[in-house]
Amino acid sequence: MIYVKSFFYLCVLGFSVLSGNLPVGATLVAVLAVSDFLLSHLMKEHVSGLLISLISFAIVAWVLIQVLGLTGANRYFILAGAVYLAVVSAVLMPSGTRDLVGPGVVDSHDIMKCTKIMDASILMDGRIVDIVETGFLDGTIIVPRFVMKQIQRIRETGKDLKQQRAEHALELIRKLQNLKNIQFRVCELDFSEEKDVDQRIIALAKKLKAKIVTNDYTLNRVASLEEIEVLNINELANALKPVALPGETISIHIIKKGKEEDQGVGYLDDGTMVVIDGGEQYIGERVQSRITSVLQNPAGKMIFGTVAVDEDKE
Numbered sequence: 001m002i003y004v005k006s007f008f009y010l011c012v013l014g015f016s017v018l019s020g021n022l023p024v025g026a027t028l029v030a031v032l033a034v035s036d037f038l039l040s041h042l043m044k045e046h047v048s049g050l051l052i053s054l055i056s057f058a059i060v061a062w063v064l065i066q067v068l069g070l071t072g073a074n075r076y077f078i079l080a081g082a083v084y085l086a087v088v089s090a091v092l093m094p095s096g097t098r099d100l101v102g103p104g105v106v107d108s109h110d111i112m113k114c115t116k117i118m119d120a121s122i123l124m125d126g127r128i129v130d131i132v133e134t135g136f137l138d139g140t141i142i143v144p145r146f147v148m149k150q151i152q153r154i155r156e157t158g159k160d161l162k163q164q165r166a167e168h169a170l171e172l173i174r175k176l177q178n179l180k181n182i183q184f185r186v187c188e189l190d191f192s193e194e195k196d197v198d199q200r201i202i203a204l205a206k207k208l209k210a211k212i213v214t215n216d217y218t219l220n221r222v223a224s225l226e227e228i229e230v231l232n233i234n235e236l237a238n239a240l241k242p243v244a245l246p247g248e249t250i251s252i253h254i255i256k257k258g259k260e261e262d263q264g265v266g267y268l269d270d271g272t273m274v275v276i277d278g279g280e281q282y283i284g285e286r287v288q289s290r291i292t293s294v295l296q297n298p299a300g301k302m303i304f305g306t307v308a309v310d311e312d313k314e
Helices: 002-019 022-042 045-068 073-092 108-112 120-125 128-134 145-157 160-178 197-208 217-225 233-240
Strands: 115-118 140-144 183-187 211-214 230-232 249-257 263-267 273-277 286-297 300-307
Touching: 115 197, 120 128, 120 145, 120 160, 120 211, 128 160, 128 233, 140 145, 140 160, 140 197, 145 160, 145 183, 145 197, 197 211, 197 217, 211 217, 217 230, 230 233, 233 300, 249 273, 249 300, 273 286
Parallel strands: 115 140, 115 211, 140 183, 211 230, 273 300
Antiparallel strands: 249 263, 249 286, 263 273, 286 300
16 A cells, blocks of 8 residues: 555656646645544544545546646546545555555455464464464464564563573464465554553454454453453363363373372373372372362363272273
């Protein structure tokens, strides 16, 4: 869109030079540029686009009337055409997609279909590329430029582990750009009036009518309150864990003592903690445990059990 505007400004200035009305042309360009800036920042996107289009085509109509020397009904015909073109231009050029740049051609229908915005937590988590490759996430994946800058700041100023995760996140962004089953875009839109990165992500999601992909608990809660759909990878991982029911028997390797007396603690392959009554004496061994209860909370799942006396060892 910026190239179209620049070309139009140059055409107005060129015509002004040829007709000997450079001061008038320069004034028109200045007024149009200032109006464009103020309207795009102070007005809502649809109203702003329509007003800018009306101003632009009104100037074009005025230039045509002056060049062709039109009078009477012909003037009204040109003005009516300018209004029609302005409305069509505003409708067919949604501002939410003008500032999306990235590999490939940006198409408004593709952008608005199944759009998902990723935050820093999901990129630094490290699992997102594997999930996208399985096909669980498709459509258009957007990483805002301000999120990339946030990750770069963490890489430069964070502690060792966070620096490594930030470096890995930037590498994952490069991998996402090369995946064929998604359309990857880096979004240049920013909301500088919102200092908090989470609020800027929420504002962008509202503008693009997009979902947010995150592992951040706070962003998840705030976005849900704003009625924005959130995809949480931790919740997906918990949902994919095998169902453990009381009465079932599982094999578990006990690795440490529990908080309570005579308890032992082990972990399933998916990371689920298993607390076993009477398991302290079996630390370092694998035992058969009978499940007594399962506790589910926002942080994940915990399984409680006892040592199966009749088959306590493998």
